[in-house]
Amino acid sequence: MNVKVACVGGGPAGLYLSILLKRQDPSHDITVHERSPEGSTYGWGVTYWRGLLDRLHEHDPHSARAVEEHSVRWRDGVAHVGDRAVRHRGDEGFGIGRHRLLEILAARARSLGVRLEHEHEITADRLPEADLVVAADGVGSAVRTRHAGHFGTEVRAGRNHYIWLGTTKVFDAFTFAFTETEHGWIWAYGYGYGPEGSTCVVECAPETWTGLGLDRADEAEGLTLLEKLFTDVLGGHPLTGRRSGYGANASWLTFRTLTNRTWSRDNLVLLGDAAHTTHYSIGAGTTLALEDAMALATALREPATLQDALARYERERRAALLPVQSAARYSARWYENLPRYIGLPPQEMFALLGQRHSPLLPYVPPRLYYRIDRAAGQSQALRRLKRTLGSRIARTVQARNPTARG
CATH class of the missing domain: 3.30.9.20 (D-Amino Acid Oxidase; Chain A, domain 2)
Structure with a gap:
């Protein structure tokens, strides 16, 4: 069935969604509206990890190969504290220029028949005529702001x-x-x-x-x-x-953590940073936006009403976001409480930098946590205890602050 889709915002989320929908059904009529001139994006590079690359290959091997080809990769992390430096080997990470990523996704979208309209700003009071309108216009989304009361938008500024x-x-x-x-x-x-x-x-x-x-x-x-x-x-x-x-x-700037009570309104749905943000210190923003696009495309592929599909998309993505958002909150808190950790010996400080996502760390003296973490590496029972305590603390924090979700 031919479906008309309008994506407001030509960032990674909107472009990738258009690619996936066209791959599912070439008869779909899809337009991506971007207010800025082509090639004039902000920023330099974005990071991602092997898990995202694997999912990109599953959903669209053509664009995934191009993204991988133009990415750099690393395995080491280095921490410089004054004149001291510590280097650790870690998981494989990737970086790609934001300009290059958008070029790859735009070229792929065009090759599939998606219309890209640059320097075309969509106003919130005059949305495009379409079966589905996707607000992929970022944390400052004008489309979402117009209906902020319905979406239940909340923004909390970091310190x-x-x-x-x-x-x-x-x-x-x-x-x-x-x-x-x-x-x-x-x-x-x-x-x-x-x-x-x-x-x-x-x-x-x-x-x-x-x-x-x-x-x-x-x-x-x-x-x-x-x-x-x-x-x-x-x-x-x-x-x-x-x-x-x-x-x-x-x-x-101060980082704005954005959440919404609901992600859809009639035929309008939020995607990426328009729906949720996570602190930049965990490097997950672009990954989460692309995963949103995957989940929305999958939900729309199933035989269901539009409202049911949008509800499924939101339900699945909220569940997937919970551990990431928790990690982001604790990561931001680690940096806000840097004096608690910065005076530790370099190896210990860097180890706790890598553990900054832990809900247990803020509640245990840093050097004691370091010793527990080292011991847990040799003891399955201690690993289970550490995970259990962290999970209980995370649930308690969530219960006291139920709005701390996407």
Whole structure:
């Protein structure tokens, strides 16, 4: 049956959904509406892991091969704390330039017959005529905001300030760098996405941000200061703000955790960051958006009413998101409580950095947790106890804060 679908937003979620729907039924009439000019996306690179790549190969091998071909990969994580450094071997991670990812998905969508309309802004009061309208227009979704009361949208701002930057330095591992200043600690996360450079996200507590004058500095002054603070890890390479052609300069933000009580309204459904956000420190945003697209396409393939399909999509994705959102909350809290961990010996500090998703960690003295975690590696009984205590704490936190879900 021919179905007309309008995707509002030409990011990874909207493009990938259009690909999957066209693969399911080439007769579907699908248009992706994107307000920005083609090729003018923000950001530098995105991260993902082997599990996502496997799922991409299952759903569309053609685009998956192109994504894998243009990705870089790493296995090591490196933490720099002042003049100390620790390197650990971990799971295989991948990085790809956001521009390149969008180019791959757009080319694949066009080859399947999807219409892509750039510089075409959809207003919330005049949605396209379609059987299904997909709001894939990000955390600031105008489509969702128009009906925020129906969706039950809630936004909670995090404590720390952060800025999304790029650098010509190509990191060979997922890199953490912590620098102490007279106003407190400031840190960066760096990861390569190609031979041209890396993404570099800088974060600090609000008192450090104001103490260093970053709240008053213009973009050039701020970048110069950050380059000095991270000169050792950058190796003399510059930091850069948003790429030319996108518009506004790079700016400091506080992370917005967005949730919605429901994800659909009649023939309108939310996808990706328009439906939910997870803290950037776990590197899952693009993965979750693509997985949303997979789940929605699968639900729409089944013989059911549109409302039943949208309900199934939401139900499945909420369940899948719960552990990821929990991990993101605890990860953000770890950084907000950095002084609790930063003075530990380097090996212990880096080990607890890797354990920052644990619901048990905030409630156990750090050095004791480290010893328990080391012992659990040799004891199945201790591993079970650690998981049980963490699960009980997570359930208690969820019961006290039932809105902390997508």
